[in-house]
Amino acid sequence: MKLPPIISAKEFQNLNREDLVIVDAGSGDSAYENYLKEHLEGALYVDLNKDLAEIPQHAKNGGRHPLPSLEKFAEVLYRLGIDENSHVIVYDDKNASNAAARFWWMLRSAGIEKIQVLNGGLQMAKEKGLSTNSEIIEAKKVEKISLKKWKLPKVDLDFIEKNSENAEFLVIDVREKDRYDGKSEPIDEIAGHIPGAINVTFKENLNEDGTFKNPEMLREKYVKLLKNIPSEKIAIHCGSGVTACHTLLALDYAGFEIPNLYVGSWSEWSRNDKEIATNI
Structure with a gap:
């Protein structure tokens, strides 16, 4: 059964955390610093500019945020402990309008089906009482997946x-x-x-x-x-x-x-x- 692409804070609270990969998707100069100060408990970090794009020398060639190579994105997923069987929850601090939605699209396009975006992002999660901390955890050990093409149009x-x-x-x-x-x-x-x-x-x-x-x-x-x-x-x-x-x-x-x-x-x-x- 296909999971809905959006998950509420309440639904997230009821999930078995051991089966999840939680990702804080950041963008902007202070994004990583903000992540280090506070993020949802157990969240790993992914960066829009460094991980979800291949910033060109000239935006004329593909725009400001072209997709990274499939090889680079496979490395990002490996670092985050994500494989074909992972259940991934991603959020950002911009109501999913920025890096979280981009990460969702890229995961779906890479063939990862169990990917959900936390509704309302970090702000709503905190309002609903979800735990945050500054602890940096190690990603799960997984086999690196091989990506052949972007599957979404x-x-x-x-x-x-x-x-x-x-x-x-x-x-x-x-x-x-x-x-x-x-x-x-x-x-x-x-x-x-x-x-x-x-x-x-x-x-x-x-x-x-x-x-x-x-x-x-x-x-x-x-x-x-x-x-x-x-x-x-x-x-x-x-x-x-x-x-x-x-x-x-x-x-x-x-x-x-x-x-x-x-x-x-x-x-x-x-x-x-x-x-x-x-x-x-």
Whole structure:
């Protein structure tokens, strides 16, 4: 039986901890320092920039957070004590909108089925009384798994350029509206959006307390948006292929087939002399 991709703090408390690999997925300059100060009891650390991406010299080539090589990711999983049989719980401090969702997508794409994201992240876990400490534990000893390919669908810049304005396809940009509209751009060099892309921010997947909306609410929302377009003709993107995974996670939670991830996202598109649309 397939596990739901989201797990509540209460459900997490009732699990047998001996069977789990708990992962604190961090991003940002102070992420590891924050992990050392406090994390969920038994959690190991994984870093967005160092472990979940292969940061390029120029974001023109694949965006700001291209996927690492399969060999590198296999090493990361080995270090964390994760194999095909592991039950993994991952969280971050950004309501799963950042490294936790990216790690979920990468594990699923690597063939690890028992991967769940802690609903509401570290904040909600602490509110619900889950134990935290600063203890660093050793990972379980496992055999290193061999990864042959990313199993979940993804597309590249050429695919987006050919299809973004095709009525049979749907490109969803999950960034904040001001970035999409072209009014501001705090990270990349140019503001705006890919022509033909619609804006459905990842924050629309969440309740006010930072937890995911329930599957029924998400399904009702996305049934209207997706308009029976098949998943292979849908691509989700953000700034660099990270928060897009939050919407992919929400779609899986709502019972949809997981559509394509455009990993390069806006950070790649906007650096390659492609057409830029704005709403100014």
